[in-house]
Amino acid sequence: MPADLPKSRAPSIRDVARLAGVSHQTVSRVLNNHPSIRDSTKARVQQVMDDLQYRPNRAARALSRGTSRTIGVLSASSSQYGPASSIAAIQDAAREAGYYVNTANLTSADPATIEAALDHLMLQSVEGIVVIAPQMRVFDVLEQLSVAVPYVTLQSTGSLNEHGLSFDQIAGARAATRHLIDLGHRNIYHLAGPQDWIEAEARMRGFLDEMGAMDVPTTAPILGDWTADFGYYAGRELLRVRDFTAIFSSNDQMALGLMHAIRDAGLDIPGDVSVVGFDDIPEAAHFWPPLTTVRQDFAELGRRCMALLLDDITDGPDQQRSAIIPELIVRGSTGPPAF
Amino acid sequence: MPADLPKSRAPSIRDVARLAGVSHQTVSRVLNNHPSIRDSTKARVQQVMDDLQYRPNRAARALSRGTSRTIGVLSASSSQYGPASSIAAIQDAAREAGYYVNTANLTSADPATIEAALDHLMLQSVEGIVVIAPQMRVFDVLEQLSVAVPYVTLQSTGSLNEHGLSFDQIAGARAATRHLIDLGHRNIYHLAGPQDWIEAEARMRGFLDEMGAMDVPTTAPILGDWTADFGYYAGRELLRVRDFTAIFSSNDQMALGLMHAIRDAGLDIPGDVSVVGFDDIPEAAHFWPPLTTVRQDFAELGRRCMALLLDDITDGPDQQRSAIIPELIVRGSTGPPAF
């Protein structure tokens, strides 16, 4: 009978130890790069590990160390470009740091669903949580459950609390608004995102701040749901009363829908109406007309978020939370108003 | 000193057992819904678990059971709409089935990177793997490493091997091509995806099959990279020699870039050139003109994929792998050719 027949059990450190002629503890030391191991011993153990295709058992390690090296991501609309990019970056950063990532999607935003998703994460004994979701509500649940792990969120300036990652969306929104005002527009609408998303709220505040600072009268923003479909229908409604020359949309998808509606009404962009988006998704440069928008570096955002969380977990120094300043990308969808 | 001061350790089944006046095994039975537990006992134990906010320790459970209840997702371009949607669906389905999901991103497609990502997953003792990536290469690595866990991939008809999930992309591509031919087009180009993506290859084959079946001469497809940017540059190159009246793009993003290039050249869509995409991303209906495309239900795809994998893991019955037939959505980007 061949010696390498498929074992019923995967090899453990004790198997390795036996074959290498050392104690299991020595094998453990090799695994963890303990300093005081003779090179020759280390090499011998490594050799056996290779031969056996040994893999440390994560569950056993987690159990004995009392730490899971796993972080959880709580995410809504994870199929959209922004969140998806951030999640990807978070995963990469986590892997780099030797952490595992587990994602829970929120299909709706009611407290029960949020609680269930959090439960799912906590059951995995995650060491930290990243929230990419309508954070207002999630925060409530997090506070109420007095969750025992650190958490961070991708969040705007004006830190709602200490868990946020600064990202100056207000500045971005002000830049976009200023651009329209500078072009000569005075009747500007804002199509905002869902009001319980902190990003949406920050962009809205940026818009209102800038309008106020420049003494331009404003109307109440429309609250959307991030989708192109909504942008389209909102545009149709708005165009019944054509009392504006520019719209600032809280994301690129809604801006796309808006432009569709505007064209359907026989109007020209930017001749009759200028449109500004937010995010600079990769497709925005190819819209018709190419979309003026505010660039967000989602990947960088995800990376920073992860760094922050890892600091919290390891009780490291409070990393400086400098804000990333988004950049206005001017393309063909904006121009001076027609008179 | 209050009795409920923050314990240094989370409560275990033994803590629960002590307070409930039963053995730890009885607590374990309650946890696992063992049939022969008296209702009164069960209730008492549940009560204590609630009081203590007891959470089973996943690592211990995994260690003891020898099973991790975790599946891995190996994903490339996970920030794109298609993959992202599928991943979200997979996560939901997994959570429903009591499984956890761990995702590893591929930043490039060379064997070393693939191997590293697989390693990362295997280190977590995943019980199965879903591949959403340039599968040709990943397959090689999977086979070569003789990975010990079942794996499935989101894949086209014509099963490359037994691990695939049928999804009739060839039929979808044929429908799109047929649509163009029926409109009267005879000079049709195909902008394909990266050739090591099975989806790209299947769509290309569908295109070539249909062209052959209808006796329309064809030129070699152009190989793209799924991005709108590439579609734009490919379009610019193609338009130097304007010997076609229609293009079938392997996804919607590239189709968007193509339309951008076509408009830049001063041509009309669909008057001068018809364009068909593939995927029906939510934005496609709002492109200018709205894009004729082939609808794929990524969420359904992800769910089926998960069901298939869970069957494999539990050695269940070989589920019938019926193909989902994609649907052609005709919008404004296609029309009869001008003569």
Place this chain on the structure above:
DNA sequence: CGTTCGAATGTGCACGGTCACAAATGTGGA
């Protein structure tokens, strides 16, 4: 009233690592 049998519960160990501590080994100087 003893026997039998199924339901309900308890006992002890295994899972595969890590940790604290003990022991062995090597090295240099008095």
Place this chain on the structure above:
DNA sequence: TCCACATTTGTGACCGTGCACATTCGAACG
């Protein structure tokens, strides 16, 4: 030669849960 001390290695317990098996309990039956 022997001791002090650093380096390297070994021993045994422990993390929290599930499994196999043993035991107790209770009811039914001849």
